[in-house]
Amino acid sequence: MFQLDLKSRKSIYEQVTDNLKELIMTGTLASGEKLPSVRELSKTITVNPNTVQKAYRELERQGYIYTTSGVGTFVADVSQITADAHSLELAKAALDDAFKQLLFLGLSYDEAREIAGEIMEQRRLSDD
Amino acid sequence: MFQLDLKSRKSIYEQVTDNLKELIMTGTLASGEKLPSVRELSKTITVNPNTVQKAYRELERQGYIYTTSGVGTFVADVSQITADAHSLELAKAALDDAFKQLLFLGLSYDEAREIAGEIMEQRRLSDD
Amino acid sequence: MFQLDLKSRKSIYEQVTDNLKELIMTGTLASGEKLPSVRELSKTITVNPNTVQKAYRELERQGYIYTTSGVGTFVADVSQITADAHSLELAKAALDDAFKQLLFLGLSYDEAREIAGEIMEQRRLSDD
Amino acid sequence: MFQLDLKSRKSIYEQVTDNLKELIMTGTLASGEKLPSVRELSKTITVNPNTVQKAYRELERQGYIYTTSGVGTFVADVSQITADAHSLELAKAALDDAFKQLLFLGLSYDEAREIAGEIMEQRRLSDD
DNA sequence: GTGGTCTAGACCACT
DNA sequence: GTGGTCTAGACCACA
Numbered sequence: 150m151f152q153l154d155l156k157s158r159k160s161i162y163e164q165v166t167d168n169l170k171e172l173i174m175t176g177t178l179a180s181g182e183k184l185p186s187v188r189e190l191s192k193t194i195t196v197n198p199n200t201v202q203k204a205y206r207e208l209e210r211q212g213y214i215y216t217t218s219g220v221g222t223f224v225a226d227v228s229q230i231t232a233d234a235h236s237l238e239l240a241k242a243a244l245d246d247a248f249k250q251l252l253f254l255g256l257s258y259d260e261a262r263e264i265a266g267e268i269m270e271q272r273r274l275s276d277d
Numbered sequence: 278m279f280q281l282d283l284k285s286r287k288s289i290y291e292q293v294t295d296n297l298k299e300l301i302m303t304g305t306l307a308s309g310e311k312l313p314s315v316r317e318l319s320k321t322i323t324v325n326p327n328t329v330q331k332a333y334r335e336l337e338r339q340g341y342i343y344t345t346s347g348v349g350t351f352v353a354d355v356s357q358i359t360a361d362a363h364s365l366e367l368a369k370a371a372l373d374d375a376f377k378q379l380l381f382l383g384l385s386y387d388e389a390r391e392i393a394g395e396i397m398e399q400r401r402l403s404d405d
Numbered sequence: 406m407f408q409l410d411l412k413s414r415k416s417i418y419e420q421v422t423d424n425l426k427e428l429i430m431t432g433t434l435a436s437g438e439k440l441p442s443v444r445e446l447s448k449t450i451t452v453n454p455n456t457v458q459k460a461y462r463e464l465e466r467q468g469y470i471y472t473t474s475g476v477g478t479f480v481a482d483v484s485q486i487t488a489d490a491h492s493l494e495l496a497k498a499a500l501d502d503a504f505k506q507l508l509f510l511g512l513s514y515d516e517a518r519e520i521a522g523e524i525m526e527q528r529r530l531s532d533d
Numbered sequence: 534m535f536q537l538d539l540k541s542r543k544s545i546y547e548q549v550t551d552n553l554k555e556l557i558m559t560g561t562l563a564s565g566e567k568l569p570s571v572r573e574l575s576k577t578i579t580v581n582p583n584t585v586q587k588a589y590r591e592l593e594r595q596g597y598i599y600t601t602s603g604v605g606t607f608v609a610d611v612s613q614i615t616a617d618a619h620s621l622e623l624a625k626a627a628l629d630d631a632f633k634q635l636l637f638l639g640l641s642y643d644e645a646r647e648i649a650g651e652i653m654e655q656r657r658l659s660d661d
Numbered sequence: 662g663t664g665g666t667c668t669a670g671a672c673c674a675c676t
Numbered sequence: 677g678t679g680g681t682c683t684a685g686a687c688c689a690c691a
Contacts, residue, residue: 156471174381197676232382240378245396247372253302254360258401268373325683343540347663347690430637453668475675475678488638500631501652506624509558510616514657524629581691
């Protein structure tokens with residue numbers, strides 16, 4: 150389930166965040182479902198509890214989960230999630246950047262476009 | 278020319294690297310052309326010389342520029358640049374990540390795909 | 406362990422890099438083992454932390470070590486290391502150069518060849 | 534004749550020195566023969582005169598050439614050149630270093646040894 | 662003038 | 677605690 154790469158330049162909490170976000174958005178973690186506790190998850194994936202904590206906080210801030218104090222953390226109703234302008238701009242910039250990376254690697258525009266197409270195609274089934 | 282954002286998550290030297298890479302790959306800086314000296318550029322963009330140097334070094338390592346000791350730094354023959362497997366994987370992962378960001382923002386697959394298409398289309402003209 | 410020569414033409418960070426590379430490739434530092442922290446090593450060998458960092462960064466780029474953010478630096482799986490064409494050419498050129506030096510010192514071809522043989526023989530035991 | 538690589542990390546004066554040394558040691562420039570003047574050579578190979586000057590000084594210091602003031606620079610009797618202990622140690626260290634580079638690139642000992650053998654074999658004909 | 666290295670000291674994000 | 681970045685200022689070799 151969880152794909153953590155300690156050798157990656159991405160910080161661990163970010164990887165945890167992304168993993169959970171993916172599980173939520175693909176419905177593997179259903180709306181209203183209870184998430185494992187911080188301590189539990191940190192044991193499962195052998196990561197510092199503070200790191201998991203930070204991931205949970207981040208997801209809550211972004212509206213993907215919510216916490217009922219003393220009870221636990223639960224998956225929010227993701228159908229309500231809507232792109233705020235700021236996050237959208239960030240995501241667009243990230244995509245532009247990534248595409249630029251492909252181009253600047255020496256690929257032709259068409260090659261880069263095809264590779265991008267393949268990558269996005271693989272996301273078609275797993276989402277939405 | 279140079280777009281530096283001190284608040285960005287991207288480090289300064291990385292932004293300098295990317296800016297120069299873009300200028301080189303779009304031909305604004307022609308092959309063989311002399312780059313501004315480290316000190317000169319550092320003054321122009323009001324950044325520490327060490328930071329500029331780090332960017333230059335990175336670009337040299339990646340084959341975009343070369344240095345003649347005591348003379349200066351020059352744009353390499355970018356037509357020879359070829360994507361090594363490792364960098365290609367990184368770029369692909371970055372693109373996948375960025376596309377995921379779009380999807381997880383609540384956009385439908387088709388919406389995300391269209392936005393991505395527009396972004397990439399804008400890169401068609403500026404590059405080869 | 407560490408042989409640093411401040412008078413050498415080789416820069417310090419390069420000497421640190423080479424020293425560590427040798428320790429890694431000979432197995433003295435085992436795969437997965439934690440390297441001393443940048444600050445720690447810098448104290449041990451009385452060198453500025455930035456210098457050590459530069460060495461670590463270089464080793465990471467070359468695949469000998471990897472970093473887990475906030476945790477530390479570790480020895481990578483060196484059995485996976487494979488010579489890229491560019492580095493191989495550089496190494497070959499360096500060897501050709503060194504052998505030329507011997508010849509140009511006035512030694513006969515056979516003398517130079519014998520000396521070279523002895524030097525390389527001494528590397529047989531310490532490496533795989 | 535002259536192989537200069539401005540993109541190389543080797544300084545230019547060093548490359549000039551090595552080139553001349555090779556021409557001398559292979560007999561292409563015979564003992565007693567007059568070398569081109571500094572200004573002349575600097576024009577021929579389009580290099581700063583100071584750089585050529587430095588190369589000549591270095592060669593003179595090492596005994597490969599001698600200058601008769603006002604007359605010109607001449608090739609010395611290289612059969613008399615004999616390896617001083619210090620230079621020999623330096624050359625040996627360089628060779629050891631280069632061979633280590635090969636090994637640390639992931640090559641097996643035997644592979645490295647074979648590559649080294651090929652490189653040195655190519656020097657057999659051109660020298661001595 | 663050029664790039665390259667080193668030190669000292671500071672700040673940051675992450676675990 | 678960890679690594680990563682940045683600044684300031686200095687020194688060096690090379691052209």
